[in-house]
Amino acid sequence: MNGKTLLTWIELSEKALTRNIASLSRLAGGRRIAVSVKSNAYGHGLAPMVGMFLNQPQVSYLTVHSLEEARLCRQYGWDRRIMVLGPIPLDSLEGVFELDLEPVVFTKEALRRLGVLSNKARTKVRTHLKLETGTHRQGIPEKALKSFASIYKRYRYLGKPYGAGMHFANIEDTTSHEYAQKQLNRFGQAVKQMTALGIKPTIRHTACSAALILFEKTRFELVRPGISVYGHWPSKETYLSYRLEGGRNDIFEPVLAWKTRVTQIKEVPADSFVGYGCTYRTTARSRLAVLPVGYADGYSRALSNLAYVLVNGRRAPVRGRVCMNLMMVDITDIPGVKLEDPVTLIGGEGSDRLSAEQMADLAGSINYEILARLSPTLERAVVPS
Numbered sequence: 394m395n396g397k398t399l400l401t402w403i404e405l406s407e408k409a410l411t412r413n414i415a416s417l418s419r420l421a422g423g424r425r426i427a428v429s430v431k432s433n434a435y436g437h438g439l440a441p442m443v444g445m446f447l448n449q450p451q452v453s454y455l456t457v458h459s460l461e462e463a464r465l466c467r468q469y470g471w472d473r474r475i476m477v478l479g480p481i482p483l484d485s486l487e488g489v490f491e492l493d494l495e496p497v498v499f500t501k502e503a504l505r506r507l508g509v510l511s512n513k514a515r516t517k518v519r520t521h522l523k524l525e526t527g528t529h530r531q532g533i534p535e536k537a538l539k540s541f542a543s544i545y546k547r548y549r550y551l552g553k554p555y556g557a558g559m560h561f562a563n564i565e566d567t568t569s570h571e572y573a574q575k576q577l578n579r580f581g582q583a584v585k586q587m588t589a590l591g592i593k594p595t596i597r598h599t600a601c602s603a604a605l606i607l608f609e610k611t612r613f614e615l616v617r618p619g620i621s622v623y624g625h626w627p628s629k630e631t632y633l634s635y636r637l638e639g640g641r642n643d644i645f646e647p648v649l650a651w652k653t654r655v656t657q658i659k660e661v662p663a664d665s666f667v668g669y670g671c672t673y674r675t676t677a678r679s680r681l682a683v684l685p686v687g688y689a690d691g692y693s694r695a696l697s698n699l700a701y702v703l704v705n706g707r708r709a710p711v712r713g714r715v716c717m718n719l720m721m722v723d724i725t726d727i728p729g730v731k732l733e734d735p736v737t738l739i740g741g742e743g744s745d746r747l748s749a750e751q752m753a754d755l756a757g758s759i760n761y762e763i764l765a766r767l768s769p770t771l772e773r774a775v776v777p778s
């Protein structure tokens with residue numbers, strides 16, 4: 394980013410993305426890859442990320458949560474497959490045909506409506522059944538499969554389900570895979586049941602990032618990673634398990650960096666309070682930098698008086714509460730800071746690096762939430778390196 398017209402922006406590294414996709418392709422061993430771009434591509438920005446995924450021939454699908462997200466992917470030029478993981482209002486299911494989408498189905502009502510619409514349009518539709526295996530979120534219990542089978546038989550253009558999928562409940566939060574194995578067994582059982590009912594799926598998919606990285610048996614014909622594509626480990630447990638099995642520590646590199654600029658510098662005397670609520674008080678004469686970023690931008694208020702930013706490659710601690718659009722950091726011991734100097738909120742500068750993971754630890758959250766909550770209105774810029 395040259396020039397100083399922007400005060401806060403996100404940089405997206407195409408080089409990091411290419412490396413992450415290469416690592417995931419190796420893990421996937423030639424299987425097709427469906428990349429999750431829900432929640433504005435994990436906060437990275439849907440438009441620039443779709444543009445970058447178009448340059449990655451290994452990515453055959455994007456997975457989205459909603460019909461609206463799918464529509465945006467098409468607007469941004471995505472012409473490969475799209476799977477919709479979340480619910481679609483029954484009265485909006487025409488969108489599946491209009492946008493050429495593959496819906497994940499978990500209610501009979503949606504399947505019936507898709508049957509009516511596909512027969513009317515004389516158009517086939519690739520449906521995926523989401524099977525309940527123990528997460529108790531979206532999913533069809535095994536005993537309900539029979540009625541789904543009869544709906545498939547009733548509507549000619551509905552054909553058979555193209556895919557069968559499930560989602561793990563407890564694969565990134567533990568180093569033990571007992572529960573995951575149980576879910577996998579139930580999945581196998583349910584697929585067998587589908588086959589017996591005459592609705593054998595063409596492909597099976599179960600693997601989020603942690604499953605893909607750690608658990609070979611989950612990979613089947615298609616894998617569905619999200620967070621790792623953006624260069625983040627799903628959890629410390631996943632990272633540790635992978636390393637314990639002899640895996641390398643450099644297979645992922647964060648795609649995103651978050652930057653801002655110093656918009657005011659001030660000297661304050663000892664014993665001065667800083668910010669709302671007077672939660673910080675200087676103990677000595679201090680230099681503060683005001684930054685034009687706050688919780689509305691996605692910088693969590695939970696980071697008040699806890700986190701730090703990088704200025705000239707040095708750590709400047711956050712002083713006082715993070716406001717809606719502003720925050721203050723202490724630059725007393727960082728010489729030479731000038732107005733509009735760049736500041737790193739997430740990312741590397743000099744020899745230091747601030748990660749979404751550190752921020753999550755400080756805020757009592759997880760990297761997924763820190764990223765997904767980055768404001769969609771922040772400027773995004775793709776950088777080659």
Ligand SMILES: *Cc1c(COP(=O)(O)O)cnc(C)c1O
Pocket residue numbers: 429431478559560600601602603617618619620621627
């Ligand atoms: C979000 C999501 C994924 C991707 O999960 P990651 O942990 O980000 O890799 C995969 N499958 C489903 C159903 C999801 O909702």
